[in-house]
Amino acid sequence: MPELLEGRYAGEFVVSEGNGKISRETITVLSGQTLEAAAVLGKVTASGKYKALDPGASDGSEVAAGILYDRVDAAGADAEGVAIVRLAEVNAAELVWPDGITGGEQTAALGELAALSIIAR
Numbered sequence: 001m002p003e004l005l006e007g008r009y010a011g012e013f014v015v016s017e018g019n020g021k022i023s024r025e026t027i028t029v030l031s032g033q034t035l036e037a038a039a040v041l042g043k044v045t046a047s048g049k050y051k052a053l054d055p056g057a058s059d060g061s062e063v064a065a066g067i068l069y070d071r072v073d074a075a076g077a078d079a080e081g082v083a084i085v086r087l088a089e090v091n092a093a094e095l096v097w098p099d100g101i102t103g104g105e106q107t108a109a110l111g112e113l114a115a116l117s118i119i120a121r
Contacts, residue, residue: 007036008094009037010037011069013090013091014089015090016089018088023086024083025066025082028080029051029068029081031077035074040066040096040109041053041065041066041083043065053109064108066083067090084118085116085118090118091120091121
């Protein structure tokens with residue numbers, strides 16, 4: 001029997017969040033990316049749009065600003081999505097990090113998320 005692999009589900013990384021939808025915001029994901037649920041995000045200062053965290057950038061996206069709630073395909077154009085941006089506990093083992101990120105950069109990003117009251121356990 002062939003082995004089946006499940007993808008990531010929307011919000012499966014969330015352990016708890018604030019009442020209602022206080023933890024979430026509708027965001028715009030910058031074009032040129034397809035991001036999975038639980039991707040750690042940075043926010044581009046000039047546009048206010050989000051993209052995958054990029055520790056080597058200098059456009060604002062080098063600072064962790066949230067976690068993508070569900071998959072977003074913005075490969076061809078900017079796309080709307082939802083992100084956890086405050087008041088939540090998340091499963092650290094389920095977060096999606098950019099390729100090549102170092103342990104120190106992950107630790108720094110987790111600290112930046114903690115400053116937003118997003119606690120990784």
